[in-house]
Amino acid sequence: MTIYQDAGQSIRARVEDLIGRMTLREKVGQVNQHMYGWDAYTRSSEGEPELSEAFKRHVEWGGGMGALYGLFRADPWSGVTYATGIPTADSARFVNRLQRYVMEHTRLGIPVLLSEECPHGHQALDGTLLPVNLAVGATWNPELAGRAYAGAAAEIRARGAHLALVSALDIAHEPRWGRTEECYSEDPHLAARFTAAVVTGMQGAQPGQLADADKTAVILKHLAAQGACQGGHNAGPVPIGERELREIHLPGALAGHRAGAAGYMAAYNEIDGVPCHASSMLLRGVLRGEWGFDGIVMADGTAIDRLLALAGDEPGAAALALSAGVDISLWDKAFTTLEEAVRARRVSEHVLDGAVRRVLTLKFELGLFDRPYADEARVMQQIGTPQLKAINLQLARESAVLLRNEAGLLPLGEQPRRIAVIGPNADKLYHQLGDYTSVQAPGSGTTVLEGMRRQAPAGTEIVYAAGCGVRSMDATGIPEAVAAAEQAEVAVLVLGGSSARNFDATFDSNGEAIIFEGAPPDMDCGEGVDLAELRLGGVQEQLVEAIHRTGTPIVAVLIQGRPHVLSGIAPYCQAMLVGWYPGPEGGTALAEIVYGRVNPSGKLPVSLPRSAGQLPVYYNQKNVGRPRPYTDLPESPLYPFGYGLSYTRFAYGAAAVYRQQDAAAGPRAQSGAAAADQSALVCPAADIEAGAAVEVAVEVSNAGETAGAETVQLYIQASESGITRRRLELKAFRKVELAPGERTQVRFSLAKEELAIWNRDMTFAVEPCRVRLIVGPDAATAAAEAELRLV
Known part of the structure; x- marks a missing residue:
């Protein structure tokens, strides 16, 4: 038994042993996801699915297969229907046949990753479809979304697949864009909360759960800023700077990393002239350097082929993407030429080894080398369960x-x-x-x-x-x-x-x-x-x-x-x-x-x-210090961010703000207009930087005759911090259910994560400033206010 085949060895040792045994062609095979999954099998309306000759040729070409996309995808693009697709009851059995073929017909027997679309549930025959992300975002209930996506993960894994491609990172700044439905929100904090919940739901809350029979590795897409595409054109350029990127478009990706996301998919767009698939700053500098991310980066479909305008030819495009930090392709031809690129010294084999190492590590973490085959009896027990249907209905209600x-x-x-x-x-x-x-x-x-x-x-x-x-x-x-x-x-x-x-x-x-x-x-x-x-x-x-x-x-x-x-x-x-x-x-x-x-x-x-x-009409635009209405239209939206009525009425009491360790001394309660300096809570910025926090509390009551749920929202409006700030910034929210006449105190904690900014030196730090704290039912209604001064 070799080291990589020994389950008693560490994953790191097994990966290094396996890489040391691989040829250059086998390494290239592991970073390619070249086939459409529906081309990997053939099936007549009467017969069972069979492995296609194209699939077998591709396995032979790469000495294996890194990943196979969309084996279960069934839609007008794939052309797959109930008559031609893999029957749900047979899905795990067919995956086992496919996996067995790869392992038995290659020198090293490396199992293949199966990646599946899951923007709002598994895009497969009989897969549970959830409301789209924009609807899920309207629930303001990340915990409920996490439970729904946990069910989706169980469905995917029961079929024998391993990776879920999940839309979560795009911010809805451009509603003309057709993929706005894939965004949770126009707000980075709200979107980040959902991203973290979805990752935890699908992968588990604890490290090491990827090998569990009901967990699926999450590939978050798209990195980054695709929702700000110029003119609303899909994959259009994004004319933003580094500050906008960090303030608006990266918090969700960071939240996903902190929740343990297995991977990211790079976005089609360019940022300030550099395509994301060629951005070393984004993929190596921020993702791996600053955040310490060690999972995989997947290309979007045919995106590496789109780099030919920069690189001149396919080996050059492949070298450019690999050098920037892309680990595995999606359908493109360019990455299949990586062997040529390495031999021509356009990219080093050492860089290729890094990508292969990350792909193999994920396969080991998923348990594929030790338990490569799916439990064929679990499929029909996990698909479309009454529990998931009930969660799905509740998502639709709350959206x-x-x-x-x-x-x-x-x-x-x-x-x-x-x-x-x-x-x-x-x-x-x-x-x-x-x-x-x-x-x-x-x-x-x-x-x-x-x-x-x-x-x-x-x-x-x-x-x-x-x-x-x-x-x-x-x-x-x-x-x-x-x-x-x-x-x-x-x-x-x-x-x-x-x-x-x-x-x-x-x-x-x-x-x-x-x-x-x-x-x-x-x-x-x-x-x-x-x-x-x-x-x-x-x-x-x-x-x-x-x-x-x-x-x-x-x-x-x-x-x-x-x-x-x-x-x-x-x-x-x-x-x-x-x-x-x-x-x-x-x-x-x-x-x-x-x-x-x-x-x-x-x-x-x-x-x-x-x-x-x-447009743009998103609520958290920069504060220019004066109104700026159009001559022919009001500046305000028709309906503001965070808005939503109920069949009952909710009342807000005064806001209170205090340092968390000073709670026994009593809060500073304020309401109405912003507090004067002498009544503001004063806190050293250095204390917040060092880990201290302030707490904001407000009492909310149901003043109507019907039970209902209210989402209490906390915004800040900051000034005097050395850079221009936004009109409002959502920093916390909580959804509470109240019976008629019931009241509750809602508390929010604000620490460095909520109060720091990317300062003039592009460092994330807590700076002295004046902070107006606003609590209310939406971004246009200040039901209660208080003031915080960071000195």
């Missing part, structure tokens, strides 16, 4: 944001008796699932129309008319919708957007839908589907105006993957509820809220603009 509710129109309760459900998103399941969605089994999921009918009180009559499409300019369906509304007591208009792909669309090598006139007509969001105008598409606004003219009250339910401009419909709707893409349980959740069986508790994770011409 819905009530924006408007004039005269208490909602909840509908036992009245009215005749309801018109109208709109292009009322009865299309795929429209509420988002991008990166697998083929759904017939009968799965619940649309809003189905949810309304199932939740309706006995004796309620529901009539339905689509009215129009999402993007189509065909208005011929509007008269039918008007007729339905005229006979109803209330009209529920289910509007918004769609990321639903279809099998007739054309895709590029990266899976982006190539949108052209007439194909596909209803898709206005998702990867590669960017917008210049954010108003609702097609004739949806015309539909709303026509229904308004009937005099029937309107409840607008928005199914969408980005913050659409709602200025064109808001004046005509008595109630507005944003459901985002709520997933397969979304129809049930939204109907429960409309009828009052669930009290909405979602809060906006992004600001909703009045116009696309107003």
